[in-house]
Amino acid sequence: MAKDTFLNRKHTLNCKGKLIDISKPSVMAILNITPDSFYNKSRVSTIDEALNTAEKFIEAGAKFIDVGAYSSRPGAADVSETEEIDRLVPVIQAINQAFPETIISVDTFRAKVAEQSINAGAHIINDIAAGNLDDKMFETVARLQVPYIMMHMKGTPQNMQDSPSYKNVSKEVFSYFSEKIKSLNQLGVKDIILDPGFGFAKTLDHNYELLKNMQMLNFFELPLLVGFSRKSMITKALNIKTEDALNGTTVLNTTALLKGAHILRVHDVKEAVECVELVDRLIVH
Incomplete structure (x- = not known):
């Protein structure tokens, strides 16, 4: 099944x-214009x-750069729409001007922020709330x-981990996307x-059940x-610190690629690019 997934898919995105x-799977690099993202090495504060x-x-080989200005870690502080725009727009403009061939996605769940970011030079909207x-x-x-990344989530970043429950997480995520895709298709x-x-x-178990059936x-x-x-889902399973979770990240990225993932969103680009190259060689050659 994995082999067919790799060989038969023909996906292109129309970015402006x-x-x-x-x-062939691609790597999306995470760039956080926030003071409180969970991994401090992903944060930047100036242009x-x-x-x-x-x-x-x-x-290092990233095809996409995902710029976010609202931390979505569990329990993160709320950020006003105005502040989010003020953080994002200058950075997007600067990256677009300095690296015009780079595809920029904007990580936001707010329509106004998304539109102003696209107008500033971003190409893709990445919405955690669909x-x-x-x-x-x-x-x-x-x-x-523009291309639209929509994620499955319940609640908000402030309360999403309070008590997540599912009868069957894989089936519920599938149904969620089925309804959302229909709505989007109707809008063109x-x-x-x-x-x-x-x-x-x-929960930890939900994450691994979902990956198992991805x-x-x-x-x-x-x-x-x-x-x-x-x-x-890595640090808790292995009882390690965030700084030590690169190897676990690579293991899960490899698993996801074998199950059909097209884009790896990561902090560590070089390692993810190497992962893509080796798995692609394993499957295709």
Whole structure:
């Protein structure tokens, strides 16, 4: 099944008229313009820091840079819409000007923030809430006609880990995406990327059950994005610190690639690119 998944898929994303081929898995680098993201080495606070970090990501082989200004870690502080825009727009403009070939995604669940970020030079909207936290998001994506990453999550970043419960997490995530895809298609949105939301409103067991059955999502014939990078589903399972979770991240990334993942969202680009290269060689050659 994994071999067929790799050989048969033909996925491109229309990023403002530029067709981006992700038939071969790609790496998305995480760039946080926040003071409180859970992994402190992913944080930057100035435009110069952002540009230096972006350059390193690009040199290491990242195809996408995901810029976020609202920490979505469990219990994170709320950030106003105005502050989120003020953090994001200058950085997106600077990266777009310095590295015009780089594809930028904006990590936000707010429609206004998404639109201003796209106008500033971003190409993709990455929404952890799949429209649930802003009822204008879907219509905004449809109007802008940009690729849309939608993630599965219950609740908000402030309360999502209070007491997550499912009768069957894999089936519920599948049903969630089925309904969302239908709504987006009715609005004319075609470039959709699915993110199962590992670590969002899920217990440790939920995360591994969902990963075990992740190939179910290939049914939709849409690109899949996964984000395991240094998350608690690794650190809690192994009783280690975030700083020591790179090896665990690579193991889960490898597993996800074998189950059909198209994009790895990571803090450590070089290692993820190497993971993609080796798994691709194993499957294709």
